[in-house]
Amino acid sequence: MRWALVKVCLLATTLVVLAFAVPLGLVVEQTAHDRAITRAERTAAAIAPTLSVTTAREPLERAMATVAEGGPDRLAVHIPAGAGAPAQEAGRRRAARGDIDTVRRTGHTTSVPVPGGRALLRPAALGTGQIAVVEVYVPRGEAGRGVAGTWLLLGAAGALLVVGAVAVADRLGVRMVRPARQLARAARELGEGRLGVRVAERGPAELRMAAAAFNSMADRVTALLAAERELAADLSHRLRTPLTALRLNAASLGGSPAAEQTRSAVEQLEREVDTLIRAARSAHSGDERPGRAYCDVAEAVRERMAFWSALAEDEGRDTRVSGVGRTVSVPVARGELSAVLDALLGNVFRHTGQGTAFAVDVVEGAARGAVFVVVSDAGPGIGDPGRALRRGGGAGVAGSTGLGLDIARRLAESTGGDLRIGRSALGGAEVRLRLRTGAGEAGEPGSACAAHGGGHRAGGALPASPPAVPAGRRRGSLARSLGDGL
Template sequence: MRRRLALLVVATTCLTLVAFLVPLALLVRTVAEDRATVRATADVQGLVPVVGTADTTTIRLTVEQLAAESGRPVSVFLPDGTVLGAQEPRTAAVALAARGQSLTAELDGGREIVIAVQGRPDGTGVIRTVVPRADITAGVTRSWLVLAALGLVLVLLSLAVADRLARTLVRPITELSSVSHRLANAELTARAEPAGPPELREVAAALNHLAARIQVLLREEREQVADLSHRLRTPLTALRLEAESLPDPADATRVASAVDALERAVTGLIRQARWRSDPPDADPGGATADAAAIVGERVAFWSVLAEDTGRTVTLDLATGPLPVGVPADELAAAVDALLGNVFAHTPEGTPFTVRLTREAAGVAVTVHDAGPGIPAGLIERGASRAGSTGLGLDIARRAAQASGGRLDLGADVEGGAVVTLRLGPPGRP
């Protein structure tokens, strides 16, 4: 933008200078030509009384003296054909002046001035002189150089002014861009200093207002999540007590495990909301989890429901430990989301396989079922054809991205969905 403004001002200045300096340069040349012509005409007009009344000798001496003083050739053509002074041939202009008409004519080497002298007893005499081209253009080149230098100075001055003006516009825009990037990087305390034209100051004020509003909304979100946590503590405690009172130890353990998973999910939600509201003091990417332990635990939990619905579960775990760069509760939530989709979107009795393998860039958790495949509604966040929230795959995707990995969705050649959660090692952004 700064360069474009400078080019615009320079182009405008150049057009203005061309519009003024070119006519001025032509005027300078015209004035120089007229000045040389008038000076030469005035010199030869002084010969008119002498040519009209004096004898030949006097005329010759006067002409030679004028030619020596002016540096221009001067000729006098008498009616009897005598030529005094510079011996020049009779030109068309001399012939015309002999009829009583004075005039000025252009020559290849300059300008010809002829003056008719009437009153001589023997006829009309003619005084002729030639103004050389050097006299006609004397001082024109220097004047043009002065005008060109003046134009160059004006262009440089306009360029300096344009650059200064562009700085006053570009600096606030650059600062606004920097502040917007800082806000995008979760530095919500960043503020723009209103500067520049009124429009840019208004944009800076609007950006600051937006940042302040985002802080308020995030603070309200954190408070609402904290309030939700407080509201859920009592039901969770009641569920835990109910689980402990179950007569069957296996059922009690299973329900208690579900309550623990729910409590971890709530705690993770609170922690995540607080981290988004307030920038963390430590690097959140430093959290780690053992993928082998988490995947094995979650598959064991879902195996009970799989048995109740007639599903065959195949578990293929690589030898652990397999550390990944994602907190344990987030990894557990991601695995639960993938397994929950199997139960939600496949008919009862559909078998599925969970495989945990090592990779060069970390580990891969693959869930392969023999169902109808992934519904199109699950591809988009917040959309589902099964009556759910549609956020299951998004939870898994965010967990993968937090560790530097990704979530791959596909289909088996024989049918069924293949979902692969690729997780990066600890310390990878």
């Protein structure tokens, strides 16, 4: 914008200078020419009285030497023949004889071009009644005297005017562009999460209005986020009462494995609620950027599969975990990753029948730039993956809010990864969560459910159908409650 304004001003000023300077220079040039011709006419008129008295060469040459400006060789007199006297010329002739005869015949003064300048031809009456022609030579330098200096002066004045106009336009452009750049930089910083950024209201009226609107918008966004944090904190705090009752009931369950698992689940839920309250109550300023948390994907998968394995065993589901024998760190908080894993595994239990097998595979990308967490099952699959990935897209399904896959997708995208849904080798759904580790570019792994030879290798395969549940297997109340609640 700044350079565009400077270019427009440069073009406009140059056109104005040319429109005024060129005609003015031409006028000055014409004035100098007319002034030289006027002096030549005065010289020609000064010799006319002598011609009316005598045409003798000697007195005529003395008169010519007296009145000639710039030397006697600039003046010439052409006397026609008459009364037995031959035609004679005094001085140096430069004009053509035809031009001289024309002036003698017409009786009008005129100027004609000659080598090196112009010649003024003026008729003069002799005492005998004949017409002589006085020729005055005007050199080209005399006709253009002072013209070059005038052109230089006009050029210098025009250049100064153009430079001054460009300087003024540049300062005006800076005054307009600087607030616009500050507004753009503030908008970019606000988009990056610096909620405390504001813009000084200065510059042209339009930019001041834009800055005021931006500041009002930033204040509104900050207020809305603060209200959202308060609401999240309040809702999380309201969970403490039922959690307290649940913890007291769990304490009275005794020392059975199911009771220990229940107490462990209650403690984890309390930790998650505390984390939500602290995160919601934390009053980070707009310029603060808390450090990014990292966690081990393999450890998180082992922990969550240990939790869900009790319910899987109770429902007769064959499970497999692979690729968790090696530490793989990703820039995700442990609690967030655990919540996403719970959402994905909970979907398996909610949307597939009892006895349906599933697998969780951790696969590193080919270029060690990403890690893939693949959850696959042998259920009916997902009919509309696009709708399932939309926030709230699965809300019409019984027992689903439609938020789990969207939360998982946003977690993956926060690391530069993504989430994809496809058909697994088990015949059901395959949810592939790609998390960037920052070590390099991610390569697509092979199918997470390829041939598996045992151990912690990615891509292991399950039987085409899960083994039958032994008769008389008891499905405890804990398993049923976990399956219904998640």
